[in-house]
Amino acid sequence: MEKPSVSPRDEGCQKLISDRLKRLDFTIESMNSGDVSNLWARKGSQSPHLSYVGHTDVVPAGHSSDWKYPPFTPTIADGRLYGRGAADMKASIAAMVTACERFFGRHHSFNGSMSFLITSDEEAVAIDGTRVVVDRLMQRSEGIDYCLVGEPTSDKVLGDTIKVGRRGSLTCKIIVKGKQGHVAYPHLADNPIHRAGELIEKLARKTWNDGDDVFPNTTLQISNVRSGVGVDNVIPGILELTMNIRHSPVTSVDSLIDEVEHLCQSIGIAYDIEWYGFSEPYYTVKTEFAEVISAAVRQKTGVLPVMSTSGGTSDGRFVAKTGAQVVELGPLKSTIHKVNECIDINELDLLSEIYEKILELMLVNSSTSSTPLWKNKIQTNLLNLVTSFIQPITNRGVLYLNQVREVRSGALTVLGIWISDQV
Numbered sequence: 238m239e240k241p242s243v244s245p246r247d248e249g250c251q252k253l254i255s256d257r258l259k260r261l262d263f264t265i266e267s268m269n270s271g272d273v274s275n276l277w278a279r280k281g282s283q284s285p286h287l288s289y290v291g292h293t294d295v296v297p298a299g300h301s302s303d304w305k306y307p308p309f310t311p312t313i314a315d316g317r318l319y320g321r322g323a324a325d326m327k328a329s330i331a332a333m334v335t336a337c338e339r340f341f342g343r344h345h346s347f348n349g350s351m352s353f354l355i356t357s358d359e360e361a362v363a364i365d366g367t368r369v370v371v372d373r374l375m376q377r378s379e380g381i382d383y384c385l386v387g388e389p390t391s392d393k394v395l396g397d398t399i400k401v402g403r404r405g406s407l408t409c410k411i412i413v414k415g416k417q418g419h420v421a422y423p424h425l426a427d428n429p430i431h432r433a434g435e436l437i438e439k440l441a442r443k444t445w446n447d448g449d450d451v452f453p454n455t456t457l458q459i460s461n462v463r464s465g466v467g468v469d470n471v472i473p474g475i476l477e478l479t480m481n482i483r484h485s486p487v488t489s490v491d492s493l494i495d496e497v498e499h500l501c502q503s504i505g506i507a508y509d510i511e512w513y514g515f516s517e518p519y520y521t522v523k524t525e526f527a528e529v530i531s532a533a534v535r536q537k538t539g540v541l542p543v544m545s546t547s548g549g550t551s552d553g554r555f556v557a558k559t560g561a562q563v564v565e566l567g568p569l570k571s572t573i574h575k576v577n578e579c580i581d582i583n584e585l586d587l588l589s590e591i592y593e594k595i596l597e598l599m600l601v602n603s604s605t606s607s608t609p610l611w612k613n614k615i616q617t618n619l620l621n622l623v624t625s626f627i628q629p630i631t632n633r634g635v636l637y638l639n640q641v642r643e644v645r646s647g648a649l650t651v652l653g654i655w656i657s658d659q660v
C-alpha cells in the first residue's frame with residue numbers, strides 16, 4: 238500500500254507478490270501490455286484449476302489533506318488499516334497470498350492446480366489487463382475451472398454478500414443536430430435543445446421488464462447533456478447527450494442498440510450516435526463453486542452469504558469467457574474509492590482464513606477433507622431453507638448458525654441443526 242500504484246501503474250506491487258509466490262514454487266510470467274503490468278503465476282498443471290484474481294492498481298487519492306492519514310502511508314489506528322487500496326483491493330491480494338503460504342506450507346501434494354491473475358488495469362479502461370491475459374491463456378488452451386475475484390463485495394459484515402454475476406454496461410453519445418442562429422430570428426435557425434426535449438423524456442421513461450431471480454431489470458440513465466455557446470442570444474448548433482445502460486444477460490446489446498436508435502428515428506431528429514464502453518454481463522449458472530465459497534464463509538464466520546449480481550462491472554467478466562465458474566468475495570465495500578479507505582484488521586485476518594479454507598475445500602481430496610463438497614451442498618441448501626424461516630422472526634440482519642451435525646441412521650441421513658443468535 239506504500240506504492241502509489243494509481244491506475245494503470247503497478248509501481249512494483251507485482252514484484253512483491255511474485256517474489257512470495259516464487260518461494261511457493263509458482264511459475265511466474267509477466268504478460269505486460271502497453272503500460273499495464275500483468276502477472277500470471279501458476280502452481281501445478283492439473284485440473285481442477287483454481288485461479289485467484291485481483292488488481293494492484295488503485296483509484297487516485299484526491300486531496301491528501303482530506304485524509305486522516307496520508308493515503309500512501311498505510312496506518313493502523315482504531316483496529317483498522319487505513320490507506321488507498323486497503324479495501325479495493327490490495328488487502329484481498331495480501332489475504333490470498335498469505336492464505337497460499339499457509340496452505341502450501343501444509344499441503345505438499347494436492348488435487349488440481351492453483352494460479353494468480355493480477356493486473357494493474359482494472360480501475361481505468363481495463364483494456365490491457367485481465368482481458369489480455371485471458372486472451373493469451375485461451376490462445377494456448379490454458380483453461381480456468383474456478384475463479385475467485387477478491388473485489389470488495391461485503392455489505393455489513395465480512396462474507397454477507399458474494400457476487401455470482403454482474404450486469405453488462407454500454408455507453409452512448411448522441412449528438413442532436415440543429416442550426417445555429419440569433420435568438421431573435423428563430424425561423425432562420427433550428428434549436429437542438431428544443432428538439433432534444435422529446436428525446437430526453439422518452440429515454441428517461443424507458444423501462445425494461447427483463448429482471449428475474451438473479452438480475453434486476455435493465456436500466457438506462459442519462460449522465461450528461463451539453464449545449465449552448467455560453468451567451469444568451471445565440472441558438473446553439475448542436476446538443477450532446479451521453480447515457481449509460483446497465484443490462485441483464487437476458488437482453489442483448491444488439492437489441493438495446495436497435496431500440497435506442499429506433500426511438501431516435503421515431504422522433505424525427507437529425508442526429509449522430511456513437512456506442513462505446515461495452516462490458517459484457519456474466520453469470521455463473523453452475524452453483525458448485527459458489528456453494529463451496531458459501532460453505533467456507535459460513536464455517537469461518539457463521540454468516541450465510543447472499544448471492545448477488547448487483548454493482549458495477551468487474552474483471553470477472555473476462556475470466557467468465559473461459560467457461561470458468563466465477564465468484565467474487567472480498568472485504569466490506571463501505572469505504573472504497575473514498576477518502577480514509579480502510580479495512581478492519583480482524584476482517585483482514587478472517588478474509589485470509591476464508592481464502593485458505595476455499596483452497597482446502599477445492600484442492601484437498603474430498604476423502605481426506607473434513608467436510609466433503611456434497612455435504613456442504615446439503616448443509617447450505619438446508620441452511621438457506623432454515624434461514625428463510627428464521628430470519629423474519631429474528632431482529633438480526635444476519636443469522637448465525639453455530640453448528641450443523643450429521644446423524645446417520647441406517648440408510649437415512651438426518652441433519653440436525655442447532656441455531657443460536659449468538660456468534
Ligand SMILES: [Zn+2]
Binds near residue numbers: 292359388389
Ligand atoms: Zn477493485
